[in-house]
Amino acid sequence: MSAQDLVFEPLDSGEALVSTAISRVTAQDDTTIVLLAGPIKSGKTTVIVSLYELFNQGPVGGLFFGGSETLVAFERISHTGRMASGRSIPETVRTNPSSPTAFLHLRVVGTGEGLPKASNLLLSDVTGEAFEEARNVSEPTIIPRRLWRRADAICVLLDGEKLSSVTTRHLVRTGARSLLRAAREANLISSRCRLMLVTTKWDLVSSNETVEFVGETESWLLDQFRSDFESAASHRIAARPNSSRVPYAYGVPDLLVDWIAKPQLKVPIVAPSPTSSGMSSFAQVFWHQQRELVAGVLNVV
Amino acid sequence: MSSEQTVVLVGLPGSGKTTFLAALWHQLESEEIQTAFTTDRLQPDREYLNGIRDAWLAFKEVPHTSAGIEQSALLRVRHVQTGKKFDLAIPDVAGETYKRQWLERQLPGTYIHQLHHSFGVILFVHPEQVLHPALLDGAVRDSTGSEALHEWEPALTPTQVRLVDLIQSALGVFDRSHVLRLALVVSAWDLVESPATPEVWVERHLPLLDQFLRANTGRVMSKIFGASAIGGSLTESEMLARTPTPSSRVRLHISSENLRDLSRTIEFLTLGES
Numbered sequence: 001m002s003a004q005d006l007v008f009e010p011l012d013s014g015e016a017l018v019s020t021a022i023s024r025v026t027a028q029d030d031t032t033i034v035l036l037a038g039p040i041k042s043g044k045t046t047v048i049v050s051l052y053e054l055f056n057q058g059p060v061g062g063l064f065f066g067g068s069e070t071l072v073a074f075e076r077i078s079h080t081g082r083m084a085s086g087r088s089i090p091e092t093v094r095t096n097p098s099s100p101t102a103f104l105h106l107r108v109v110g111t112g113e114g115l116p117k118a119s120n121l122l123l124s125d126v127t128g129e130a131f132e133e134a135r136n137v138s139e140p141t142i143i144p145r146r147l148w149r150r151a152d153a154i155c156v157l158l159d160g161e162k163l164s165s166v167t168t169r170h171l172v173r174t175g176a177r178s179l180l181r182a183a184r185e186a187n188l189i190s191s192r193c194r195l196m197l198v199t200t201k202w203d204l205v206s207s208n209e210t211v212e213f214v215g216e217t218e219s220w221l222l223d224q225f226r227s228d229f230e231s232a233a234s235h236r237i238a239a240r241p242n243s244s245r246v247p248y249a250y251g252v253p254d255l256l257v258d259w260i261a262k263p264q265l266k267v268p269i270v271a272p273s274p275t276s277s278g279m280s281s282f283a284q285v286f287w288h289q290q291r292e293l294v295a296g297v298l299n300v301v
Numbered sequence: 302m303s304s305e306q307t308v309v310l311v312g313l314p315g316s317g318k319t320t321f322l323a324a325l326w327h328q329l330e331s332e333e334i335q336t337a338f339t340t341d342r343l344q345p346d347r348e349y350l351n352g353i354r355d356a357w358l359a360f361k362e363v364p365h366t367s368a369g370i371e372q373s374a375l376l377r378v379r380h381v382q383t384g385k386k387f388d389l390a391i392p393d394v395a396g397e398t399y400k401r402q403w404l405e406r407q408l409p410g411t412y413i414h415q416l417h418h419s420f421g422v423i424l425f426v427h428p429e430q431v432l433h434p435a436l437l438d439g440a441v442r443d444s445t446g447s448e449a450l451h452e453w454e455p456a457l458t459p460t461q462v463r464l465v466d467l468i469q470s471a472l473g474v475f476d477r478s479h480v481l482r483l484a485l486v487v488s489a490w491d492l493v494e495s496p497a498t499p500e501v502w503v504e505r506h507l508p509l510l511d512q513f514l515r516a517n518t519g520r521v522m523s524k525i526f527g528a529s530a531i532g533g534s535l536t537e538s539e540m541l542a543r544t545p546t547p548s549s550r551v552r553l554h555i556s557s558e559n560l561r562d563l564s565r566t567i568e569f570l571t572l573g574e575s
Contacts, residue, residue, distance in 0.1 A: 008401075008407040009413055011402065056434050056459065064513075066516035078434070080453075085450060085451055086449045109517075
């Protein structure tokens with residue numbers, strides 16, 4: 001066979017998935033959509049890169065890497081943290097503001113008891129611009145409403161380095177609160193969504209006083225917003241620590257396990273299915289309309 | 302009665318596909334050692350196989366398949382234990398073709414066709430060609446000041462990522478009603494220092510690929526082999542020539558077993574786990 005006989009078929013690009021393409025993934029195994037929200041340089045993309053690099057070394061949090069549709073995208077964003085980049089100091093490329101709703105995909109498979117068999121993760125680091133817009137306007141456009149409401153988990157990042165400074169710590173606290181309040185009042189949060197407060201750069205939090213302040217901030221935010229979410233938790237991570245005091249990707253495995261954990265139902269109530277025979281057409285329409293609101297609360301059988 | 306099906310050899314350039322095929326053909330045809338298969342009868346066209354075998358016998362570099370050209374070998378074999386007969390088409394596709402998959406995100410149409418009609422895939426990896434993802438130390442705070450920055454390019458991708466991508470692409474075109482059988486061959490096994498077993502080597506050096514195979518047993522039935530189709534370095538030809546027969550200088554490691562019969566890889570693909 002000669003060169004001219006070789007015809008080539010195109011493959012998927014391997015780049016980040018746009019929001020219109022994620023249905024291909026969600027149609028397969030269980031899928032968790034995670035939005036990582038925080039100001040510029042709070043560490044959103046670094047969290048994702050560190051998770052990918054951990055999998056390049058072995059299983060993470062008891063989970064095997066089961067594949068990815070966005071390997072090319074992962075490689076692009078990981079490059080500046082590797083020796084092959086020619087750098088001596090690792091960096092993270094800034095999220096491309098021209099594609100603020102792009103998702104990175106990981107398929108993970110549990111290796112032990114209590115872990116899901118196979119699960120898809122779709123991770124999106126919300127650009128700093130999108131974060132500010134969501135705080136400031138009631139109808140965000142950079143990350144549209146339907147995407148906020150589709151999220152299974154919203155991670156609000158608190159920059160540990162800025163929390164360590166008395167001149168910037170209140171900006172961090174207030175910024176997180178104003179985002180959550182705006183999201184609540186604009187009805188951006190679905191009832192099945194979980195909240196995770198993630199303090200990043202934990203290796204830079206060195207004083208007891210700062211640790212205390214972080215704890216108070218976490219409690220303060222959780223107390224105010226816990227009831228708006230299916231569940232709420234806090235994490236402290238150092239995705240790419242600046243010292244050997246903590247290991248690479250400190251806290252990231254626990255965050256991953258929390259992402260894919262199945263939410264606990266609030267009230268196990270059995271309700272009729274919209275497709276039950278004998279239900280009036282009005283009742284069927286009612287259940288279809290209410291399904292999104294009640295699905296996280298009721299066992300619909 | 303046999304029907305022609307394909308065994309597809311997959312691997313990046315220089316991963317050992319053609320050398321393996323040359324040694325396999327010699328072992329099957331020469332009957333110098335006991336093998337899981339015998340050549341039931343000679344296929345009409347043996348020119349390509351005899352050509353690469355001759356180079357292998359003479360301790361010469363087995364000529365790599367040129368980019369854009371595809372050679373195809375047909376083996377008519379009979380499984381000794383079960384008597385089953387197979388016509389195995391073994392396309393020998395240039396490694397550059399698979400390299401192109403990652404770089405340019407495209408697959409040859411013939412490869413897609415072969416996968417549709419295949420028992421499975423033999424995926425080769427050369428232990429001295431594994432590119433690892435070396436991370437920068439986050440504790441370094443000061444730039445050296447003389448950095449020559451390199452933009453990302455696909456060629457910098459770690460080997461294990463490219464191998465996962467190869468398998469994912471194969472799964473994307475493979476008939477989903479069947480499990481894809483994959484024989485992962487670590488070639489030039491004689492070069493592996495302090496080898497444990499091929500499985501342990503893959504877990505240590507290709508952890509992403511190892512996880513992928515463990516996580517996808519419902520879609521991929523895999524087995525890992527360590528193979529030395531030459532038996533050593535070509536510079537050691539005088540020493541290698543002293544083995545009783547050319548077939549006996551070959552090594553195939555399956556877990557802790559040390560065998561010689563390369564057709565055990567074909568046996569796994571055609572008949573599954575024994």
